[in-house]
Amino acid sequence: xxxxxxxxxxxxxxxxxxxxxxxxxxxxxxxxxxxxxxxxxxxxxxxxxxxxxxxxxxxxxxxxxxxxxxxxxxxxxxxxxxxxxxxxxxxxxxxxxxxxxxxxxxxxxxxxxxxxxxxxxxxxxxxxxxxxxxxxxxxxxxxxxx
Numbered sequence: 001x002x003x004x005x006x007x008x009x010x011x012x013x014x015x016x017x018x019x020x021x022x023x024x025x026x027x028x029x030x031x032x033x034x035x036x037x038x039x040x041x042x043x044x045x046x047x048x049x050x051x052x053x054x055x056x057x058x059x060x061x062x063x064x065x066x067x068x069x070x071x072x073x074x075x076x077x078x079x080x081x082x083x084x085x086x087x088x089x090x091x092x093x094x095x096x097x098x099x100x101x102x103x104x105x106x107x108x109x110x111x112x113x114x115x116x117x118x119x120x121x122x123x124x125x126x127x128x129x130x131x132x133x134x135x136x137x138x139x140x141x142x143x144x145x146x
Contacts, residue, residue: 035064036064036065036066036067036122037064037065037066037067038066038067038068039066039067039069039070039091039098040068040091040093040096042066043091043093043096043098045057046138051134051135054130055130055135058128058130059128061125061128062125062127062128063124063125063126064124065122065123065124065145066122066123066124066140066142067120067121067123068091068120068121069091069092069118069119070089070090070091070092070100070102070119070121071090071092071116071117071118072087072088072089072113072114072115072117072118072119073088073090073115074087074088074115075087075088075110075113075115076088078103080103080141081103081126081141081143083104083105083143083144084104084105084107084110085103085105085106085107085110086101086102086103087100087101087102087103087110087113088100088101088102089102089119089121092118097131097136097137097138098137098138098139098140099131099137099139099140100121100139100140100142101139101140101141101142102121102123102142102143102144103123103141103142103143103144104146105146106144106146109144121142121144122144123142123144123145124142124143124145125140125141125142126141126142126143127140127141128140128141
């Protein structure tokens with residue numbers, strides 16, 4: 001009898017956990033459609049998630065508009081997402097381990113940027129790639145709005 005009670009409790013607990021996870025992800029996917037988010041809020045959201053679900057959470061956020069401030073680290077011509085130029089930048093916050101790959105066709109904007117300059121941006125999050133196994137650092141590919 002003890003084993004049966006333990007089994008029923010275990011299955012019930014597992015079922016409740018699975019339904020809760022499904023509900024969280026379905027709500028997040030509905031809320032992320034046609035939304036925009038500040039990069040510092042996106043970082044906080046990602047880091048607040050359990051490392052096991054961070055990649056899934058980031059996948060849900062792909063396609064949203066992100067905006068924020070960044071420090072230019074490097075610029076180059078690199079054709080991707082039908083854009084001519086790539087800007088490699090980092091967040092202005094020191095405690096954030098994220099790297100931006102910003103893509104644009106705006107030649108004036110691209111030429112104006114110098115290494116170390118601070119600028120604001122807004123664009124569509126295309127993909128986020130985890131840099132390490134602890135899932136606390138990402139490279140974000142962002143196509144800038146022209």
